[in-house]
Amino acid sequence: MTTMPVLLKDLTSSELSVALAPLGVSPHLARQLQVAAVKRDEIPESLPAVSAKLLERVRREVRLPRLSLLNKAVSPCDGFAKYLFRGDDQESYEAVRIPLLNRKDDLKYIVCVSSQAGCAMGCRFCATGRQGLVRDLAAWEIVDQVIRIQADSEHPVRGVVFMGMGEPLLNYESVIRAARILAEPCGMAIAGKAISISTSGIVPGIRRFTTDRLPFRLIVSLASADSARRREVMPVEATYPLGDLMSAIRDYHRVSGRRVTLAWPLISGFNTRTEDAVQLAELTCNLPITLDLIDVNDATGQFRPPDRAELDEFRDALRLHLKMPVIRRYSGGRDIHAACGMLAKQFCSPTHFEGTRFSTR
Ligand code: SF4
Known part of the structure; x- marks a missing residue:
């Protein structure tokens, strides 16, 4: 044929x-x-x-292509599991299995998948960003991360987040095709609203996502509501500044009617001041959002999450000025380098190894 x-x-x-x-x-x-x-x-x-x-x-x-499992580590602290896969070439990339911790008798998993090997976006608080981009993943390489993890798990995978290595909206075709395969009844049958596509703020990608009227959730990483400060930690701001980004997000909300989730990596002394809450409230004025607060995880130690008192103060300021739902996301698997921003093919502690030992490059 x-x-x-x-x-x-x-x-x-x-x-x-x-x-x-x-x-x-x-x-x-x-x-x-x-x-x-x-x-x-x-x-x-x-x-x-x-x-x-x-x-x-x-x-x-x-x-029928299959990924090879090169390594796996399970956190003894919180049950997060990190997998290192390889496709048809020598390139490897990671996925993380996240247990829904509040459901002991009815355990389900969410899988955080990679969409690229490496990443070109260079967010300064992210280990993947320091590696640079190697290549896009094919749709099957994304789908098979979920298939392999499901095959390795006693409980069902009920959600997928595109928050692993890579910028999903720079690999749009493969990411959306993979999400469709994961969602369709004769695929993995994962509900569309349980599939989240996360972006650092690729405006043309958000506009395309809006036009395509997809059933998946959109998450946009913000880090600061001040353009100059955002640019310090997210170089994407130089290409797609906050004004353009917010206009694309507002259009997305207008067309889809959906509430947009904004991700806020919590960085002590940088984006947790009352002023940050006020600026965010002004930037998102009249736009229904959910704000996800996620502790920054920077292995270099340059960026640290706030302590309890600093976080409480910021939450009070958000309550007062933003008046939108704020969710503190648990970023687990730190001990096995599986937390948000830590994916850099590191499998450090031999006590956590399961499966085949592999020497990463
Ligand atoms: S946070 Fe996401 S977009 Fe930014 S460098 Fe890391 S993987 Fe890339």
């Missing part, structure tokens, strides 16, 4: 249907193949009411 095999896990079921139609594959059979690939990680050898000859033709034309 074609010289290149059709990659399963890399296409939505309707794309798969189009790709395999020249072989005589019906949309129904394409969906069955998708279920087998994504839910069971296999290409079926036989299927009721499908001729062996047709299935054999399909098997010759498709490939």
